Amino acid sequence: MPIENIPEIYIRDKKKNSDLFAYDFKMTNNVVKSKVNLGMNMFSFLQVGKKQVHFAGKSVAVNKDQSLLLKKGNWLWTELLDTEAIYYCKLFFFSEKKLTDFLSKYNNDIKPYKEDVPYFVIENDDYIASFINSLSSIALAGDSYSDALLSLKFEEIMLYLLNKYGNKFEFYLHSLISKEISPFKNVIESNVDFNLKLEEIAFLCNMSLSTFKRHFTNEYNKPPGKWLQDKRLQKAKELLQGGKLKASDIYLDIGYNNLSNFSIAFKNKFGISPKDISS
Structure with missing residues (x-):
């Protein structure tokens, strides 16, 4: 775009x-x-x-x-x-x-x-x-x-x-009129809970996607896709442990297009399926 x-x-x-x-x-x-x-x-x-x-x-x-x-x-x-x-x-x-x-x-x-x-x-x-x-x-x-x-x-x-x-x-x-610019890490970590694509976060950082990925890896010692996935899955775990939400309520907000992919990623990370998290 x-x-x-x-x-x-x-x-x-x-x-x-x-x-x-x-x-x-x-x-x-x-x-x-x-x-x-x-x-x-x-x-x-x-x-x-x-x-x-x-x-x-x-x-x-x-x-x-x-x-x-x-x-x-x-x-x-x-x-x-x-x-x-x-x-x-x-x-x-x-x-x-x-x-x-x-x-x-x-x-x-x-x-x-x-x-x-x-x-x-x-x-x-x-x-x-x-x-x-x-x-x-x-x-x-x-x-x-x-x-x-x-x-x-x-x-x-x-x-x-x-x-x-x-x-x-x-x-x-x-x-x-302040000339202060938000630090790179502040932009990244403030966007964890928003379902934004990497290229959209790169744009908010005023960087090309390739520059963003390189800068991100230097800062966090991990590729941005993997880092964001881990952070968002951790957020999903916290939401499910709250007992008020089900996996079907949150998978879109966590950045997954379907419930099945979310459930697989969640189980791979935590060793338990989302539906069993609050059991």
Whole structure:
């Protein structure tokens, strides 16, 4: 699956280097785990459909009652139609420069803030619905005043969310301008419980599959496929020992396409079949 560079693929005037960009995104087919290189921080104001994203070990899912603010970087996006025949969201991109200028203007005491979560979930309300509608009007206008209006809209939504969420949102904004990158091991070990393929984890590490495998083996002294299988089977054992779940409930989440293959792998590792684990 090719990597989509966003927002670059949406920008018609390639010579224009804007710090703010709004785009109406619509689709009529489900997209699962598409590889996205997000070149700017982005608001995703979801209006119809469901969205799930993975980023360096973190995962979040939202519906039309919520919106997301996402940190720039490599993401895996899943976008699903709901009861409607179309998926629709308003995307609002902003650069680090625009964010730094905003924080300098409204917060004179900027401090580096380490935040492991690369997204912020926003609960939609009437004010945000009104904001989205006004943003659509500006984005479609395309006149000489659009940039100035977008700057005002950017400040408006930022100030509103600071007022709504307080320090929690302010701390998140500071984390967006941090240059700290998640260590390789943190990305790997945070993804153990997600049913991601090796090439998807490699993408989140910003590596080719071959480079990822080589780097992984150097770090863990074991091939990534074998290491992940052992970790996920151990997780399966813990879940089964809890007594509330059966093998048929968990094999897909552990990364197996069918129950039979899972049972064989489980017995090979632990010497006992999954159905006997809690007996």
